Amino acid sequence: MSRLQRALEQGQFAVTAEMAPPKGADFRPALETAQVLRGKVHSLNVTDMQSACLKASSLGLCTALRQAGFEPILQMTGRDRNRMALAADLLTAAAFGIDTVLCLTGDHPAVGDCRDAKPVYDLDSVGILELLRELEAGRDCGGNPLTGEAPRFFGGAAATPVYDPLPLQIARLKRKADAGARFLQTQAVFSAESLLPFLEGVDRAGIRVPILAGIIPLKSAGMAKFMNEHVPGIAVPQSQIDALAAEKAAGGSPARLGLAMAAELVAELRERKLCAGVHIMAIGAEKSVPGLLEMAGVHICEETAPVPRAEASSEGGNHE
Amino acid sequence: MIITRKKPEEALLSMLQGAKRVAIVGCGSCAAACQTGGEKEIGEMKAFLEARGFQVAATVLPDECCHKMLVKRDLKVLRGLDVDAVVGLACGDGVQTVADNVDLPVYPANDTLFLGQVERVGIFHEYCRMCGDCVLGVTGGICPVTRCAKGLVNGPCGGQRNGKCEVDPENDCAWVLIYRRLEKLGKLDALLSPTGGRRPAAHPAHLNLREVRK
Ligand code: SF4
Ligand code: SF4
Numbered sequence: 404m405s406r407l408q409r410a411l412e413q414g415q416f417a418v419t420a421e422m423a424p425p426k427g428a429d430f431r432p433a434l435e436t437a438q439v440l441r442g443k444v445h446s447l448n449v450t451d452m453q454s455a456c457l458k459a460s461s462l463g464l465c466t467a468l469r470q471a472g473f474e475p476i477l478q479m480t481g482r483d484r485n486r487m488a489l490a491a492d493l494l495t496a497a498a499f500g501i502d503t504v505l506c507l508t509g510d511h512p513a514v515g516d517c518r519d520a521k522p523v524y525d526l527d528s529v530g531i532l533e534l535l536r537e538l539e540a541g542r543d544c545g546g547n548p549l550t551g552e553a554p555r556f557f558g559g560a561a562a563t564p565v566y567d568p569l570p571l572q573i574a575r576l577k578r579k580a581d582a583g584a585r586f587l588q589t590q591a592v593f594s595a596e597s598l599l600p601f602l603e604g605v606d607r608a609g610i611r612v613p614i615l616a617g618i619i620p621l622k623s624a625g626m627a628k629f630m631n632e633h634v635p636g637i638a639v640p641q642s643q644i645d646a647l648a649a650e651k652a653a654g655g656s657p658a659r660l661g662l663a664m665a666a667e668l669v670a671e672l673r674e675r676k677l678c679a680g681v682h683i684m685a686i687g688a689e690k691s692v693p694g695l696l697e698m699a700g701v702h703i704c705e706e707t708a709p710v711p712r713a714e715a716s717s718e719g720g721n722h723e
Numbered sequence: 724m725i726i727t728r729k730k731p732e733e734a735l736l737s738m739l740q741g742a743k744r745v746a747i748v749g750c751g752s753c754a755a756a757c758q759t760g761g762e763k764e765i766g767e768m769k770a771f772l773e774a775r776g777f778q779v780a781a782t783v784l785p786d787e788c789c790h791k792m793l794v795k796r797d798l799k800v801l802r803g804l805d806v807d808a809v810v811g812l813a814c815g816d817g818v819q820t821v822a823d824n825v826d827l828p829v830y831p832a833n834d835t836l837f838l839g840q841v842e843r844v845g846i847f848h849e850y851c852r853m854c855g856d857c858v859l860g861v862t863g864g865i866c867p868v869t870r871c872a873k874g875l876v877n878g879p880c881g882g883q884r885n886g887k888c889e890v891d892p893e894n895d896c897a898w899v900l901i902y903r904r905l906e907k908l909g910k911l912d913a914l915l916s917p918t919g920g921r922r923p924a925a926h927p928a929h930l931n932l933r934e935v936r937k
Binding site: 508509511514522524527528529530549561562563566567568570571572574575577578590635670 | 780872873875876877878879880881882883884885889892902903906915
C-alpha cells in the first residue's frame with residue numbers, strides 16, 4: 404500500500420516533497436537530494452516535464468527512487484501521451500511497485516521550451532483518473548483484459564485554491580473526486596486565510612478527499628513578484644514581499660526568511676487542522692526541506708517513513 | 724464557414740514552375756467570403772499571373788467548389804483548351820474536387836485554416852473542430868473542444884489568469900466563458916454533468932445519407 408495513503412488513513416500529517424528529473428541523463432544528483440530527504444517526508448513527488456520544459460521522465464526517476472528504497476509519487480500528464488502510452492507507463496510503474504500517481508492535465512507545449520511539440524490531451528486529469536480505475540478493474544484503455552493480478556493505484560489530482568471564479572474550480576474538483584481522486588494537492592498557498600474560501604467550497608460540494616496544501620519557500624522578493632505576475636493561482640501577500648525586500652536591504656538572507664515563513668505556515672496549517680498535510684515545492688532547494696520541517700516541528704512517524712528496501716528491485720514484474 | 728488565407732505569391736509561383744497556360748478556378752461560397760476565391764480575387768490572380776508571363780486560358784467560378792457534380796459541370800469549359808495547370812482559389816476540399824474532375828496538375832493558391840465564425844467582414848474565429856460528438860448542449864453553447872486550447876471537455880486546467888488562457892493570453896479561457904454563460908442561464912448544474920467523450924474521428928470520414936435512410 405502507498406505510504407502516503409497509509410499516512411493519510413492513519414490521520415498523520417502527511418508530507419510530500421517535489422523533485423524534478425534532470426534535463427539530462429544523470430540521475431545521481433537527484434538521488435543524492437533524495438538521500439537528504441530520507442526519513443523526513445512520506446513521499447517524493449516527481450514532476451512530469453513541469454511547465455512543459457523537457458526533462459527525463461517522471462517514470463524513469465520514480466523507478467530509480469523506488470529501487471533506492473524511496474516512495475515516489477508518479478506525476479502523469481496528458482500532454483505528451485495518448486491513453487495507450489499512459490496506460491503502458493502506468494502498468495510499468497505498477498510493475499516496479501510505484502502505485503501513487505498524481506494525475507494532471509499538463510502545461511501546454513506552447514508555454515514550454517519545445518514549442519513545436521504536438522500537444523496530445525487525449526485524456527485530461529479526469530480521464531487519467533478514470534484510466535487508473537479501468538486498470539484496477541483489470542482492463543486496458545480499450546476494455547481488453549489485462550493478464551495477471553490487476554494493479555492497485557492511489558491516485559490524486561491538483562487543485563488551485565486561489566481561483567476566480569471559485570465555483571468553477573470546485574466543480575472541476577468534484578469531477579476529479581468522482582473520477583476517483585483520493586488526495587488533492589494544491590497550487591502553492593502563502594497564507595492560511597487564502598485557503599479558507601476554497602476549503603469552504605470543497606466542503607459545501609461534499610468533496611471528502613484529503614488535501615495537501617502546496618508550499619513554496621520563497622527565496623526573494625523578486626521571485627515572489629515574478630510568480631504573482633506570471634504563475635496562475637499564485638498570490639503572495641504584499642506583506643511577505645516587503646519583508647523579503649527589507650531582509651535583503653538589511654543585509655540578511657531572504658531565502659532563510661522565506662524558509663521560516665513557509666515553516667510558520669506549515670505549522671499553522673497543521674495546528675488549525677486546515678489540511679491533511681503539505682506538499683513542499685522547493686524548486687531546486689530540496690535540501691532545505693528537512694530544515695523547514697524541523698522549524699515547523701513536523702516529524703513524520705518512523706513507521707511510514709521511507710526505509711531502505713533490499714527487496715525493492717525484485718518486487719516488480721512478478722504479476723504473472 | 725471554411726476559412727482560407729492566400730498563400731504567399733512565391734509559394735504559388737514555385738508550384739507553377741514550368742507551366743505556361745493556366746486556368747483559374749475559384750469558389751463562390753466560403754472562399755469568396757474569405758476574399759480568397761471570389762470574382763474579385765480571380766481577377767486579381769489573372770492579372771498577377773499574366774504580369775508574370777503566364778497565359779490565363781480560362782477562369783471558372785463554381786457556386787461551391789466542394790460540390791463534385793457542380794464543379795464537373797462548370798469545368799466543361801476547359802475541354803479542348805490547351806491548359807497545362809489549374810490554380811485553385813478554394814479551400815483544400817475545393818481544390819481536390821477540381822482535381823477529381825481534370826487530368827491536370829491542380830495547385831492550391833490558398834491555405835485552409837479552420838471552420839470558423841464570420842464575426843464581421845474579414846474577421847473570423849475558429850469555433851468548431853468537427854469532433855463528431857457535439858457537447859454544446861451542456862456547455863452553454865460554447866465549444867470547449869475548440870475554444871479551450873487543450874480541448875478539455877471535463878472543465879478547466881489550472882492555467883487561466885484573469886479569464887485569459889495560459890496558452891495565449893489573447894484568448895479568453897473557454898471554461899470561464901462557459902461558466903459565465905451557464906451562470907447567466909441559471910444552468911450551473913451542467914458543470915457537473917458528464918459532457919460525453921471526445922472521439923478523435925478516424926480519417927477519412929464519410930457520410931452517406933442514402934445508406935442512412937435505408
Ligand atoms: S463539440 Fe465543438 S468541435 Fe464538437 S461538434 Fe460541437 S462545436 Fe464542433
Ligand atoms: S486556460 Fe482555459 S482555455 Fe486555456 S487551456 Fe486552460 S482551460 Fe483551456
